[in-house]
Amino acid sequence: MLVLEGLVKNFGALRAVDGLSLRVNRGEIFGLLGPNGAGKSTTISMAIGLITPDAGSVTYQGLGSPTHHMVRKNVGVAPQTLAIYQELTGEENVLFFARLQGVNNPRVAAREALERVGLTPRANDRAGTYSGGMQRRLNLAAAFFHKPPLLLLDEPTAGVDPQSRTNILELVRELANEGAAILYTTHYMEEAQKICDRVGIMDEGKVLVTGSVEELLAKHGKETLVMIERPGGETRISTNDPLREVTSALEAGDVTGLRVERADLETVFLSLTGKRLRD
């Protein structure tokens, strides 16, 4: 659905994106995972034609360049900043963007979108009175009300409460299940691990590696660490089969405590870059 090839973008002496290539397919959530400043938002901006890349290309399968009207009609974007009008109500916000998109029956589309993000009870309240999480959900509703085949979501859960986060993640999964191709940027590895079909790990403008979470963990994650506490002290076992190690420890008896640390994307990032994701 979306193909980015060899994208390069410099801001003065700073190379924000350096030869980035990726592909997002229909019904797939592609997570672009990286720390702040890795170049994720710049990539999104180039993908939607707001920034012209210094090199490389952006192609929407069957639709043309990102600035083409047909592309704009078929793409939904939820920017990292809360791109909503605080003075308008929730419904007025989505309705405005629906009219701008030229959606047939924009009011119905707006109400459906608000229903899906759980904002119907507050639809007629001004967005400025919403909590941070509700504003995030509204920001998302303004991206998918027209059921676009491609969604670009830039840190859609930044700064939200756990309830809103769960709501947003479930909704994103639903949208992908309905056939949308989703490019999802985040610096929360748990999110990427939870909902992304494939992940690209990005640092300093480059995509270091792409693949499914399982593939990345298998290839770049370390073995699972099993920590067994006994009266004599703690034993640490690095293993590919933690269940077997735990079972044998329990059978041996004298176990006062047990901890299992599984490899995750944080570990993958650490092993690839030598630094932590949230550094």
Add this chain to the structure above:
Amino acid sequence: MRVILTIAAKDLRLLMRDRTNAFFVIVFPLAIAIFFGSIFGGSGRSIPIAVVVESAGPAATDFANALEKDSTLSVRILPSRDEADTSVRLGRVAACVIIPKTFDADLEKAMAGGRAIVEVHCDPARQAESGLVVGKLNEHAMRAIVRMFTNPKINSTMLAQSKLALALNPNMTSQQRERVSDVLESVQELFKQQNREAAAVETSKTIAGSVNGDSTTNTMKANTNASTKSASNNTENGNVPVSTPPSATSPDPFLTLPIQIQSTTLASNSTEPPSTYAVTFPQGLAWGFVGCIGAFGAGMAEERRRGTFMRLLLAPCTIFNVLAGKSLACFTACVTMSVFMLLVATFGFHVSVQNLPMLALAIATCSFAFSGFTMALSGLFKNNEGSARSAGNAIVLVLVMIGGGTIPLAFMPPFLRAASQASPFSWAILAIEGAVWRGFAFTEMLAPLGILLFIGALGLVLGKIFIQKRARA
């Protein structure tokens, strides 16, 4: 068009939801108009006036010369009444002074009730200045009368003409004629004595070697200088120049003077001169435009900061559509504010509009100009709403101040008046005044309207370029 209307409707809704913006668009300009209307008439130091000398006689020339020499007046001699009136209506001068054809002939009959009239056509926007002009004219009239009575050539002609007029006056009884004739004889004796004394003074001056020339002319100069000096001293002391009233019982001494100043306000086709509110409401409108520029200019910066502008750019429409929608909202706000202000002016403050279609045209053109101006201004600054608002306000405030939004141009020194030509607000005020009370013909409106249209179009083009540049940055 759907996109443009959608964006315009949204921006207007945002405007009305923000009480600060609503205040600056509606309440503030109204307050300015009412405040200045309550305290103003307008005044200045060197007052520009136009003078038309229709009489070829020496008294008229003398009177005009005296006006030209007056340092408190900046005199422009024009060949015709029409040109002079146009200068007033276009705001180039505060008033025009007409010295009519019969000025000299009327003065010569002064002793027989003849009266020379000097017409003054005043700009109603500059009533304080016009008042000063009328005061100065009265002062010069008094000096002219002094010169007239002390100039042997003039007073002898005047006496002869008066005697002739007396003889030919059919409305007088023989008794009245006889009494007036006796008075004239006494006056003749008085003149003779006065002329002899003046000649003696002049001779002694000549002997002293200070003056060499015609004694009559020098007498006139001496008298003129004396009266000028006296009047100047009076003026410097803040006193009204005092002259002997011709009749002790007359309630208004000027009514019986041989030179009378007739002042009228130049408000064509209007039975009453417009109120000060007719002058201050256009100024108030200028502040309304400032409010609209502030609200929509900052709104654009705010949209860019929040990211909603990005959403607009990502919609299936062009930057021109976005800009046109925002311009339309700004235009609508400007028109609505103008209509509201003028309704208040008309029904609340009895301001009568002379030319409604012309006013509609002026408002539409001003609104277009300031919409374009807003787009250029909002594209000029970076995304920070605070800095955009501050920088934009600074530019707009300077322009509105030099454009006559706070202090009438008449109060300003010449270089600022010249600078005001660069302010769109001065053209907007002129266009609106032209329709409300200046009685501009369409051809006279062409200059301000043309300039405003140019400003609007230029603003839109620059706005598009700036915004496109920022969107791609």
